[in-house]
Amino acid sequence: MSKRIAAALFGLALLYPLIGLFAPVGPWHWDGAAILDAVRVSLSLTALAMVIVVAAGTPMALYIAHAPAGERLLWQGVLLISVLLPPLALGILISLAFGPHALGPLLAHTGMRLTNTPLAFVVTQVYVSMGYYVLGAVAALDGVPRALETQARLLGHDSWAVFRRVTFPLARLGFAVALSLAWVRALTEFGAVVVTAYYPAGMPVAIWTGLENFGLPAVMPLLVVFLAVALPLPWLAQVLAQRRPSGA
């Protein structure tokens, strides 16, 4: 029982900052259209970024998890660099790398622009969240005994079938955590996005502009909406991952 009380205290301490929502900041400033627009931008573009992260990151995680120790360390170093960069610095680097002095002219030639466009928003989110997803996925894959994968191959299944029927079901909880972290990281990203894609404004940038223009009364409703739209997907991923598969 004492453990449960300690856990409850931990939870209360973790959520304590939310008490700020009840602070006397004056009447909340609801701008329904602006909030809806920010929610639409954040959810749709983050979802698109997650599709790219999962599609490119999962094969890479599989590759790293099965790579020899030396090569594995190299890749993990590469991923850590992308994770460790301060968001603002990453945003500046992305702007420069895809700007007029680097890839910018080439991209412009194909009609793509990586400043203040939905494409810039998605690319930035992919950069900020990819490392989290791949590192998490590699850790999840490390928990699957290689002997079981070998056994599945010996029973006549190719690599894709082994992943689908053995590796993923055994690592699904870790994949759910990795995806949740990537989702949260991308959705909440401000520092990098504010440099590369001030427009279209997602939730974090909308909170910033709300604070700038109207002060705290504009921030509070945005925070509530933000929590309401950000939480369900990673939570659902956890719920689905913890369900026992049929036949087990």
Add this chain to the structure above:
Amino acid sequence: MLDARVIKRRARFTVDIALRVASGEACGLFGASGAGKSTVLACIAGVEKPDGGQIRIGELDVTPELPLHRRPIGYLTQDANLFPHLSVADNVRFGLRNGARESGDAWVAELRDRLRIDAIWREPARAISGGQARRVAFARMLARKPELVLLDEPFSGLDRGLVRDLVAAIATWQRELGFTMVVVDHVAEILERLCARAVVIEEGRAVQEGSWGELRAAPATALVGELLAPL
């Protein structure tokens, strides 16, 4: 038919074994622990990569890194390696192709009854005992009716009654289905029940080959005599 020469460098010695097993024949690999028997089997199965030699299973040359899933092999070791997220039934059917699922039902039912796993058929694989897991692993391997069966001490650690039952069942199925089989064990009694002849391995080399009678009558080395001596 298995026609193999396996060369594999180990820390203390190089394993270099030539092995010919006729179609439908069962052959034992016999020797002290660490002699290289399991290495030979692992190389034939494709789990370890040989440093040289050639391995043919029937008409199929498996030496040039043929992927594991294309090898017509059933390979069983001391580790049952059941898939813990699946039921016993799904483990046994795991190797059956979609098309073979229905046609294989009678065979799977026979395996289930003969190996006495019907009582745990719907149980999650993670919830069964070690002895039960080993029986399920046998069923799973045989469900596919592999052309070549490789057994690497799959009976070790099991109680005598279960070993007797399993050995009898495997010997019967080997005769009835006619699969080629290579069995590694350091217990001569088990090998004698499964295989008419054996190859004795010492430090990676075959030192003697023949029927059990021949091996007993004239052991090629002192160690062969020792290994075959009654307890």
